[in-house]
Amino acid sequence: RFRHSPALYATRSNLTVLINGVSVGSIPLNRQEGEIGNVLFKIPIDQLRNYNQITIAALQNNSPTCTQDPYDPSLWTEILPDSKIVFDFEPQPVSLDFNRYPYPIFDDLSLEPNQITYLLPKEINDNWLTSTARFQASLGRLADYRPLKTSLVKSVKEASGTGINRFSGNRLVIIGTPEQQPELKSLKLPLPVANNQIIDAKEKALPPDVGVLMLTSTPGNQAAVLVATGNGPEGVAKAVQFLVQSQDRQIGTSQVILVEKLDEVPTPAPRDWPDYLPLEPTFKVSDLKTPYNQPIEDITVRGSDSPPITINFRALPDDKFEGDNYMNLIYSYSPQINPKTSVVEVKLDGIALIGKKLTSIDGGTRESLRIALPNDKITPYSKIQVDFRLDARERRSCSKVTDQQLWGTLHSDTNFQLQRTSVAKVPDLGLLKTGYPFAAPQDLSNTVIVLPKDPSTSVLMTLLKFTNRLGRLSKAESIQLSVYTKDSLPTEERSDHHLVGIGTQEKFPFPEILSSSGLKLKDFLTRQRSDSQIKTWSDHDGVIKEIISPWNKERVLLALIAQTEKGLDKVQYLLNQDPLFYQIKGDTVLISANSENPNIYEQNSYNMEFFQEKRKRQLEKPELTQQIFNFIIRSWLMLAPAIIAATMISYGVIQFYLQKMARDRN
Known part of the structure; x- marks a missing residue:
């Protein structure tokens, strides 16, 4: 669908459509003023590839001699946004094989958003949380700019394929041992389950430290299923880690993979960010x-x-350019x-x-x-x-x-020739738009996420949305973030890592955030800011707040918090929608909805308020040599007097020793 300038000469103006550089049709630009053109171009099947480029070229002339100025504003043609591409195709059977991974679990050529569904285990523990969060972050990296829908179910029957083919609906991901995931028994698996253990071809139980990866489908072939399991938590973690380490998963093949040994990928340097400027000057x-x-x-x-x-x-988020x-x-x-x-x-x-x-x-x-x-x-x-x-x-x-x-x-x-130092001042949610500081280093090894003891579905969904966002904002060979519940957080990790807390006000894992300055969520739907305090009838707003970690001044604590579960839904929307996420700033964001059932794809359905309460401080000090260099740059006016003073002092010292030596000879 298109329209064009009424000044165009139809015999000398036309519109041509090309697919991958090959013309599929051309029409004259002969519509009347205000008339909308509607034309159908057929695309030859043999011209289609996995990735295709559509080119729409307009030849425009408004002069009978065709010598007009090419920048004449009367030369215009507009392609309307309701133009569309229609595909008529028949889905073909696909083989369940890891040599095509991440397909069919994630399809980067899908014509609709990929849908990932996680099967909740019988009991949620730190091992399941960490493995699931790492896998979700890896999907974020694979998705990049593509939309990704995520959900949680309690049974295999809840996962159904409703898309354009059986593998374009929900993809079910099952993480955990057979004891944690008893529903594994209901699936047709390449390796059977007996007595809550994975059995090999010789009917022997696999060792607990061996990871098992399997591809299958739900009963009725309604949805593809990825199983990451093992007879012990070490095996489950190893299976998931195989998938999140990009170099390792490239060697996968067949419907079943037994992960017996896995190389540990070295942690990259904190400022080694592949999608940003090189560190060299x-x-x-x-x-x-x-x-x-x-x-x-x-x-x-x-x-x-x-x-x-x-x-x-x-530039890196902590780059400061000087000189x-x-x-x-x-x-x-x-x-x-x-x-x-x-x-x-x-x-x-x-x-x-x-x-x-x-x-x-x-x-x-x-x-x-x-x-x-x-x-x-x-x-x-x-x-x-x-x-x-x-x-x-x-x-x-x-x-x-x-x-x-x-x-x-x-x-x-x-x-390029650049002079820069590393300086970042926090708290600043504007830095979170790049993933900083949680994505430094890029394997997320300096990030720990903490949930309440018995996390609700809303808390778990917020965890998945946040880790998906971190995955999109980082790029490394591995993912090493950790997730704990409040009671199991090690003291050393609390002190040495950047922290992310998720939960409602009543069960928030870090009560220290509730007593910090700025906007506070208190008991009984109470809000406080400075000396002002109010109580509300209902509070379904979400809050994202960042402070300096109470346990380490070189680390930060990020809170994804709300008074109610509905408030956490607002936080999820913000993390999931780019137009909302890339607006955040200050140290606190308050997000609310304009209606009871907002359109999650319409950013005008939400309101955001930003606060900057705390004074920012530098997160990490530069090395001593860098500090001296910075001082010299900032104090160059003092350099000449300092050199003269140093020369005079040196001259005085030398004269003193020369006179002393002369007296000693006499």
């Missing part, structure tokens, strides 16, 4: 990655109205440009930093341009854009397109 564009995790190579754009070349230039920072742009461009109107521009987050005329009509090869980068504008969300604005020496006409011979190239040895 000097690096090249080729050291950065594309969205497909490949090194950036030379990039060429063509035409007079080509899109800018965009590069993710994401002089530069980009040394290496570029080339084609001949036949108009040197009066052709330029190359460099922009940071859409703000132009510099522009330079392209002066040679014979083209330029590996020219360079040095650009100063503003210290206070580089953020964890920054993008650098190199925009070649190319104008041909001759205007285009109907019979000949005269701008496609124009091109500009960004070379991969374009380099």
